[in-house]
Amino acid sequence: MREPSRDYGALRNLMVQDQLVRRGITDQRVLRAMGRVPRELFVPEHLRHEAYDDHPLPIGQGQTISQPYIVALMAEALELKGRERVLDIGTGSGYAAAVLACMALEVFSMEKIPELARQAENNLRDAGFSQVRVRCGDGSLGWPEAAPFDGICVAAGAPAVPDALKEQLSVGGRLVIPVGQEHGLQRLLCITRRSDQRFDRKEYCDVRFVPLLGQEGWS
Template identity: 85%
Template sequence: MREQTRDYQALRELMVQDQLVSRGITDPRVLQAMGRVPRELFVPEHLRVEAYEDHPLPIGRGQTISQPYIVALMAEALQLKGRERVLDIGTGSGYAAAVLASMALEVFSMEKIPEVASQAEKNLQQAGFSQVRVKTGDGSQGWPEAAPFDGICVAAGAPAVPDSLKEQLSVGGRLVIPVGLEQGLQRLLLITRRSDQEFDRREIGDVRFVPLLGQEGWS
């Protein structure tokens, strides 16, 4: 077991350098989190040999775990300092929630598929991130009872930015979300709340995510 752990640690360090630093990820807190969270515990056991490769992996029920670079890119865009409350939409296997939990004070995570949410909770528990709160529900409408959030990270593509998520941002808060009129092809957007009514919008780049299903997502 110790030998296996050393191998995975070496793969994490290689992933950080070859996939993140080389592509311009510079936030030391992101790099530290990505180098610490055991990604192999968030993929199906038969795919653990591929856990640190540069591509997404299937986790069942049509869902995927994003490639490491995309997780790091979205986490970096949130500019977390350690005292924030963060909402993670699209829990999936729980990996992104674990990365965010390594960087923020509180993480709330929403998953639409009950079986996927249940497995994510098990993964998070096994990896030592039992403090992440996981809820089954419509992520496109956020988690109003726990709002406001300093950061919201959405791991599914929406046809437009959901108003509910914008409303649940604190002033100064940041929302990272893939948006596109075609399912499977989006632009990654950063929305920053400047006041009660004012929001800035910046495009980060092209991405491909599974669709965000829900009342303010895809039907």
């Protein structure tokens, strides 16, 4: 049976107002980015009718695309102004990288699962975001050759904040990451680098992410 046609632009605008603005997202750069990126191109075709629903969706390989509000909350926590270099950990389908590409000068994105990395590159190209650089590798170790970064956004739960990612922050840069000592439940943190040795920490809310697998994540 053929899927009925949908006005994804209207659904996107409704998502921005109902799921983001009403929950307190105020950064206009975030709202514009979320209103621009065609989320339906970053979910499996058979789930496109749920692309703008208020929940995560499976994207294969045991991974998910986060619900729109969480993507917006993490992007807002980075406090981007438009000239930053950003590292996105856990590319998944590429959706968050596309949102960040609307808000920053450069976006580097890392995905541990080769099949997802390839699919994310295709999704980003099809959606018009081919400038995002995608690498397959251990995201818990970051992307040292491209560092330092003004923002790092991690879409997977770590047992602790990886030192490698902290060290790849520029002074004044922010690292947004879910951290928790058990699988499936974390606290969303924002780590701000104030100097070579000083880092501030801010807590947001409880979240549920897939585990960050790697040398400085879960084994």
